[in-house]
Amino acid sequence: MTVNDETHWTNKETRDAWNANAAFWDEKMGEGNDFVNLLQWPAILRLLDPKAGQYILDIATGNGLTSRRLASLGAQVEAFDFSSKLIKLAKAKPNPESRITFRILDATDESALLSLGEHTFDSALCNMGLFDMADIETLFHALPKLLKPGAIFVFTLTHPAFNNASCVHVAEERDDQGEIKTVFSVKISRYMSPHLLHGLAIRGQPKPQLYFERPLQYYFNLAFQSGFVLDGFEECAFPAGAAQKNPLSWGGNYSEIPPVVAVRCRLSAAS
Numbered sequence: 551m552t553v554n555d556e557t558h559w560t561n562k563e564t565r566d567a568w569n570a571n572a573a574f575w576d577e578k579m580g581e582g583n584d585f586v587n588l589l590q591w592p593a594i595l596r597l598l599d600p601k602a603g604q605y606i607l608d609i610a611t612g613n614g615l616t617s618r619r620l621a622s623l624g625a626q627v628e629a630f631d632f633s634s635k636l637i638k639l640a641k642a643k644p645n646p647e648s649r650i651t652f653r654i655l656d657a658t659d660e661s662a663l664l665s666l667g668e669h670t671f672d673s674a675l676c677n678m679g680l681f682d683m684a685d686i687e688t689l690f691h692a693l694p695k696l697l698k699p700g701a702i703f704v705f706t707l708t709h710p711a712f713n714n715a716s717c718v719h720v721a722e723e724r725d726d727q728g729e730i731k732t733v734f735s736v737k738i739s740r741y742m743s744p745h746l747l748h749g750l751a752i753r754g755q756p757k758p759q760l761y762f763e764r765p766l767q768y769y770f771n772l773a774f775q776s777g778f779v780l781d782g783f784e785e786c787a788f789p790a791g792a793a794q795k796n797p798l799s800w801g802g803n804y805s806e807i808p809p810v811v812a813v814r815c816r817l818s819a820a821s
């Protein structure tokens with residue numbers, strides 16, 4: 551597969567932004583924020599079920615936080631990201647027993663992906679990375695060749711229906727049978743058509759980045775066309791009472807609205 555011109559330029563802009571934001575991201579994210587600790591990682595543990603001795607591919611690893619968590623459970627981890635700055639930061643952190651190999655690799659480059667080794671991985675993970683990628687078709691087509699037959703691919707996303715770049719957070723008051731209550735909700739104005747928007751992963755980051763918004767059916771149909779079946783799915787919301795950075799940020803005030811989804815795809819044993 552070759553990527554078209556638009557993908558080429560949006561991919562380049564995305565890489566430049568992640569390099570520009572790498573130090574800021576690493577400082578703020580460290581070994582995980584509330585999104586990672588309360589929403590993504592518990593769902594990843596349930597869906598991926600990582601085991602000691604497994605060989606796991608960590609796609610778009612960022613500063614390597616999920617790789618270190620997998621390695622601490624005894625897995626061997628092959629981790630990549632296309633940001634050289636993030637990979638440098640990841641390599642500078644502890645890597646007990648050298649269980650993690652970090653490399654610079656672009657997920658839109660099929661031959662680079664296949665150089666990781668065909669039918670070698672027990673499973674693959676992409677935590678909060680696919681909506682940051684200019685093209686995910688190349689990756690989905692390569693994964694069945696990288697994974698062992700019957701293996702799984704787990705990915706998490708900002709929920710395409712409730713937490714995309716068009717999302718507006720709303721607080722309103724209503725009279726609930728004599729008691730004045732604040733109602734927190736989100737307004738979504740774009741969902742169906744894949745589109746690009748600039749945004750901030752973390753407030754205050756040096757450079758806005760591109761978000762590649764795609765509806766759920768885009769992800770699922772791509773997975774099905776690539777030979778996967780969907781066999782695990784979680785929508786993850788903060789528990790009521792979870793900390794709020796401010797009343798309108800994601801947290802306990804939005805316990806009925808999931809900002810994250812976690813998906814498990816499985817190859818058929820024959821593929």
Ligand SMILES: C[S@@+](CC[C@H](N)C(=O)[O-])C[C@H]1O[C@@H](n2cnc3c(N)ncnc32)[C@H](O)[C@@H]1O
Nearest residue numbers: 568610611612631632633656657658677682683
């Ligand atoms: C939101 S961060 C997630 C990082 C990490 N998985 C985590 O859980 O902290 C998204 C990552 O996707 C990476 N990325 C975006 N497009 C990529 C591509 N084409 N190939 C490899 N990495 C890419 C970025 O460099 C960034 O590190």
